[in-house]
Amino acid sequence: MDLTAGGARVASVARSERTGLVPAGTVLAGSVISLVGLTWDIQWHGDVGPDTFFTLPHLFLYSGSAISGLASLVIVLMTTAARRAGREVDARVGGRAINVFGKVFAAPAGYLVTGTGAAMFLLYGLWDQWWHGLYGFDAVIDSPPHIGLLLSITLSIIGTVMVFAAAREHRWGTLGVVGSLGVLIAFSTVTVLGLQQIDVDLVDVISVGIALLSVLLVSAGAGFWRRPGGAVRVAAALAVIQAITWWFSPWAAEAYASAVGLPMRDYIDGVPAMPAMMPMALLPIAAVLEAVYLLSRRGWSTGRVSVLAGGIGGFLIGASMPIQNVFVYGMARVDWPLVIVTAAVGGVFGLLGGFAGWRFGGMLRLLAPAKGDDAHA
Known part of the structure; x- marks a missing residue:
């Protein structure tokens, strides 16, 4: 047994833990x-309604991207300086280095x-600022x-997932993948609102989009973890x-309106808008997917x-989302034809989500150096 090589590897892993945690935590x-x-x-x-380009919620959005961007820039410059100085670059810190601009x-x-x-971003x-100046407030x-x-x-959040995946030898690396995948699912529920421009009878296209992305990302968690519990951890x-956001969103809106002297609207339904779009049934559905994975x-x-699990997950999420909307918004009845058709279409897209998600999880695993590798680019 080569004790020298073993000791060097332990020292390398410890060094990567010290140098990798701070920037990874910063981008998260x-x-x-x-x-x-x-x-x-x-x-x-x-x-509330009225806003400007520099409202406090907007500043949170801008500062979040600025923090992730500046942290990434610092790491890129440090990696570039190390490469030019002939020093070893640890692939556990963000993954193997890629040449940019030659x-x-x-x-x-x-x-x-x-x-x-x-x-x-x-x-x-800049485009959004020009857009507001030309058209005014967005409806x-x-x-x-x-x-x-x-x-x-x-x-940027996908990059955050990759950063933690490269450090999967560390416990904080695997936990960071799970947490950042959860953030990615939450964020994707708003991105799919672009699908509402597609007008299709008897299909809730927003719910189908949520089903596809939710299945893809919990499947990525399972594919990355490669043992029971990956999908459930992401759903959790x-x-x-x-x-947290169910409580925070209404409270923050009301507190900020009071601070700047703006009245709340009279017809508020009391439902937190963005959290209500997140699939509430995802945790039990992820448990069903875990049972299906045992077939392997x-x-x-x-x-x-993975494809079978994705289809089942897409069907269940597609069915649950219209029912969730009925209960959350206090609608009079469940539109069962809409539920059935949306579930069927969600199941079809879930097949794709399961197929791609499992393989995406496998790709995340490849970002980390193989055990026994010297971890250097």
């Missing part, structure tokens, strides 16, 4: 701040994606610059986020099992 904090700003801003528009910069994969999303923010959230802003933050992270231990192909 930026993602969470952006999520807080979004849920606050949506509630503000519904309960060999001008060396950027760890996760931080490259996060930083790119933050840079795109800046460009779409809807799914304006072109808003969709661009939401997709930019989504890309979403449940915690939903519970009976000799079934893992790929086929």
Whole structure:
């Protein structure tokens, strides 16, 4: 046994833990701040209305992307300096370094994606400022610059998932993947509002979009974890986020309105807008998916099992979302034809989500250096 090599590896892992946790936690904090700003801003528009480019919820959105972007830039510059100085670059810190603009910069994969999303957010923010100056206040959230802003933050959160996945040898790395996937599901429930431009009878296209992305991301958690509990952990992270924002959104909107002297609207229904779009039944549905994944231990192909689980998950989420809306918003009755058709379409898209999600989880695992590797690019 090579004790020298073993000791060097232990020292390398310890060093990566010290140098990787702070920037990873910083980009995750930026993602969470952006999520807080979004849920606050949506509630503000519904309960109060008037705003400017520099409202407090908007500043949360901007600062979240700025924090993630600046942290990514610092890591890219540090990695570039280390590469030029001939020093070893630890692949556990954000993933293996990728050459950018030839060999001008060396950027760890996760931080490259996060930083790119933050840079795109800046460009779409300028477009949004021009849009508001030309058209005034937006009546809807799914304006072109808003969709661009939401997709930019989504890309940054995907990069955050990658950053933690590269550090899966550490407990904080695996926990960070679960937490950031939960943030990504929560954020995606607003991004799918762009689908409401598709007018299809008897199908709730928003619920189908939520079903697809929810299945994809809990399947990614299962594919990354590769043992029982991955999907449930991601769903539990979403449940915690939903519970906190359910309380926070209405409170923050009312408190801020009172602070700036604006009245609340008379017709407020008391429902937290963004948390109400998050699938409440995802945790038990994820448990069903975990049971389906056990079929792979009976000799079934893992790929086929992931597709089957995705189809079942998509069907259940597609069925649950219209029913959830009835109970949350106090509607008179359940539109069962809508539920059945939405469930069927959700099941079809869930097949794709299960297929892609499991493989996305496997790709996340590949970001970390193999055990026994020297972890250096």
